[in-house]
Amino acid sequence: MLRMTHWMTYGWTTDRTTGWWLPGMLLGILLGLSAAAPGRTPPADVLFINGTVHTLDDRQPRAEAVAVRRGRIVFVGSTAEAMTYRGPRTRLVDLAGAVMYPGFTDAHCHLFGIGERELTLNLEGTNTRAAFLAAVAARVAQTPKGEWIVGRGWIETFWTPPTFPTAAELDAIAPEHPVFLVRADGHASVVNTLALRQAGIDAQTPNPPGGDILRDATTGQPTGMLIDRAQDLVRRLLPRLSPEDYARAAMAGAQRELSLGWCTIHNAGSSLLETNLLRRLCRTGAIKLRVYNAAANRPAEVAALLRRGPIIGEANGRFTMRTIKAYMDGALGSRGAALLAPYADADTTGLFLTPPDELRALCRQALRAGIQIQTHAIGDRANRQVLDIYEQVFAEVPPAQRRVRDPRWRIEHAQILHPSDIPRFAQLGVIASMQPSHAISDLHFAPRRLGLERLAGAYAWRALLDGKAIIAGGSDAPVERGEPLIEFYAAVTRKDLTGFSGAGWHPEQAVSRLEALKMLTLWPAYAAFEEDLAGTIAVGKRADFTVLSADLLTIPETDILRARCLMTIIGGEVVFRAQEPTTGNSAPAGTGSGNQPDKRRAPQPHNWRRKQVGAAGRPLDAGVDHRAKQSPPQPPAIERF
Ligand SMILES: [Zn+2]
Numbered sequence: 001m002l003r004m005t006h007w008m009t010y011g012w013t014t015d016r017t018t019g020w021w022l023p024g025m026l027l028g029i030l031l032g033l034s035a036a037a038p039g040r041t042p043p044a045d046v047l048f049i050n051g052t053v054h055t056l057d058d059r060q061p062r063a064e065a066v067a068v069r070r071g072r073i074v075f076v077g078s079t080a081e082a083m084t085y086r087g088p089r090t091r092l093v094d095l096a097g098a099v100m101y102p103g104f105t106d107a108h109c110h111l112f113g114i115g116e117r118e119l120t121l122n123l124e125g126t127n128t129r130a131a132f133l134a135a136v137a138a139r140v141a142q143t144p145k146g147e148w149i150v151g152r153g154w155i156e157t158f159w160t161p162p163t164f165p166t167a168a169e170l171d172a173i174a175p176e177h178p179v180f181l182v183r184a185d186g187h188a189s190v191v192n193t194l195a196l197r198q199a200g201i202d203a204q205t206p207n208p209p210g211g212d213i214l215r216d217a218t219t220g221q222p223t224g225m226l227i228d229r230a231q232d233l234v235r236r237l238l239p240r241l242s243p244e245d246y247a248r249a250a251m252a253g254a255q256r257e258l259s260l261g262w263c264t265i266h267n268a269g270s271s272l273l274e275t276n277l278l279r280r281l282c283r284t285g286a287i288k289l290r291v292y293n294a295a296a297n298r299p300a301e302v303a304a305l306l307r308r309g310p311i312i313g314e315a316n317g318r319f320t321m322r323t324i325k326a327y328m329d330g331a332l333g334s335r336g337a338a339l340l341a342p343y344a345d346a347d348t349t350g351l352f353l354t355p356p357d358e359l360r361a362l363c364r365q366a367l368r369a370g371i372q373i374q375t376h377a378i379g380d381r382a383n384r385q386v387l388d389i390y391e392q393v394f395a396e397v398p399p400a401q402r403r404v405r406d407p408r409w410r411i412e413h414a415q416i417l418h419p420s421d422i423p424r425f426a427q428l429g430v431i432a433s434m435q436p437s438h439a440i441s442d443l444h445f446a447p448r449r450l451g452l453e454r455l456a457g458a459y460a461w462r463a464l465l466d467g468k469a470i471i472a473g474g475s476d477a478p479v480e481r482g483e484p485l486i487e488f489y490a491a492v493t494r495k496d497l498t499g500f501s502g503a504g505w506h507p508e509q510a511v512s513r514l515e516a517l518k519m520l521t522l523w524p525a526y527a528a529f530e531e532d533l534a535g536t537i538a539v540g541k542r543a544d545f546t547v548l549s550a551d552l553l554t555i556p557e558t559d560i561l562r563a564r565c566l567m568t569i570i571g572g573e574v575v576f577r578a579q580e581p582t583t584g585n586s587a588p589a590g591t592g593s594g595n596q597p598d599k600r601r602a603p604q605p606h607n608w609r610r611k612q613v614g615a616a617g618r619p620l621d622a623g624v625d626h627r628a629k630q631s632p633p634q635p636p637a638i639e640r641f
Contacts, residue, residue: 043087044069046572049079051095052551055537056102056522068543071571076537098566099551102537103263103544104484105524107433108412108474111267112274115253117478121151124481129159137173145176148238152182157444165190167224180234185479187334189231190224199234246277254289258576261484261546261565264290269325272301282318288575292528294323294374306369323372327353329382332442332449337379344451350379363393370403374410380418386411387424410527417457425469431527432464433472436490437480447504455504462509472527473519484520489560491516513553543572
């Protein structure tokens with residue numbers, strides 16, 4: 001019926017403009033009546049029934065069923081009413097009490113990095129030095145001698161003691177393989193002695209510009225730790241990635257995203273090669289994830305996008321590109337973030353990676369061409385500089401001279417803000433694209449870098465929302481683990497994964513559960529100009545859904561990380577379905593704070609099998625209630641509509 005109402009609305013408008021409004025209205029009423037007659041509702045392609053549906057739509061916040069036709073939502077409401085959309089070929093997906101949300105969006109991540117982490121040695125969640133070394137040793141045992149061991153994802157701050165790993169530790173387990181293991185944040189790596197030797201690095205090697213070869217204080221020998229640009233000395237020796245490797249990385253990354261419940265990602269900067277590959281993979285259906293892609297701020301990439309203009313909704317809504325990713329400053333950990341006053345623990349105020357005049361010129365061109373700008377800014381000086389540039393350019397290029405009047409420019413991270421700059425986000429219509437997990441990782445060392453006073457404007461979600469700004473939530477994976485439940489947990493608790501919260505962590509900056517859900521759904525949709533298509537469960541929108549084992553609006557805080565993704569649905573197609581857990585261990589997931597090394601293998605404490613696996617998501621061709629059955633888990637169904 002809702003659909004007919006839409007039709008009638010169109011009929012009215014069209015007919016009124018042509019003077020044929022009365023017959024049009026009558027026809028509309030007649031059609032409306034006939035559609036309401038039993039058995040005449042156009043059948044849906046798929047029905048999702050018996051769930052708890054959080055629509056995030058204020059007009060109808062809760063429902064239990066959704067009907068989908070041609071990839072769009074045609075009905076939201078009760079299971080009984082949804083069943084009137086059932087035709088002979090309609091698929092039924094019994095949610096069996098599972099909880100459905102609008103499809104989650106990661107508003108900032110790096111798909112190729114995520115994929116690379118999957119394809120090489122994934123060290124995320126190695127929560128002890130022993131676990132880290134054991135993972136490396138296991139890979140060494142499977143790798144022919146002399147071949148590189150490459151990995152990423154370790155974070156020493158979770159280890160006891162929290163000190164960097166060393167070449168000597170790696171030599172003990174990998175004497176005959178060169179080893180290169182990147183820290184989670186990408187700003188440092190540890191290598192073994194064989195790798196140092198192959199790279200020609202010894203006690204006499206000078207530090208390269210922008211890099212540091214860490215050395216033993218007494219012997220002067222390299223410890224194996226390479227910081228920032230020093231990593232390139234070894235990285236250039238690694239086997240080169242072929243286009244096939246890139247494709248495999250993108251597909252592995254996309255598959256991981258789907259398994260975590262992400263329906264859409266905003267890919268924060270890609271080369272021409274990566275862009276072309278992503279477009280192709282989206283077009284052929286090899287990648288089912290929706291990708292909102294940004295071009296890296298490099299001459300060829302920028303020229304190509306400005307020349308071609310925005311690409312919107314290509315590959316059946318899978319691929320959009322209308323954004324350039326720029327950098328204002330560096331990162332807080334390595335003291336590259338640009339601060340208004342010097343660091344509390346060093347005599348520096350950080351640095352700008354892009355000269356402000358250069359960014360301003362880019363912004364001017366982009367605003368005229370209808371291209372969105374997203375600029376990385378961590379420190380308060382960088383954030384102020386970006387806001388200043390946006391403000392100046394908005395004033396210089398009035399709406400009439402813009403291809404897109406409301407540009408919705410973004411600041412990525414927006415981590416440390418001077419309190420006087422917080423209201424400027426809403427005033428200028430600038431979107432804060434923030435990663436809650438950064439707060440709970442960085443607040444372990446941010447007080448040392450900034451001192452307690454400056455933390456008032458750090459990761460200031462509550463203040464931004466109170467100032468009417470929009471926050472698009474994301475993970476920055478593979479810098480962080482990239483799991484929606486970790487981002488949600490961090491946003492609502494502002495505690496690390498063990499429940500710790502220290503001095504200066506400002507618990508009052510946490511957000512409500514509903515706000516945290518909007519950070520992962522509606523607000524990223526707005527940041528991508530897609531709020532009419534995505535972000536809530538409402539008639540007419542894309543049928544993108546994330547189905548979880550738990551109700552994030554009501555479960556105790558400590559259970560949030562125990563929830564898991566049961567199904568990911570894009571355009572009405574179930575693109576991921578969880579498999580049955582393999583063991584009975586019930587420890588919660590974690591990023592490296594002493595919990596499970598890998599959430600995807602961490603089973604659930606409640607009787608997941610009985611409640612979910614038997615029926616959840618298995619397309620049933622008859623309206624039989626399968627909830628009580630103990631069916632074996634099904635392989636992920638790949639269905640096309
Ligand atoms: Zn990033």
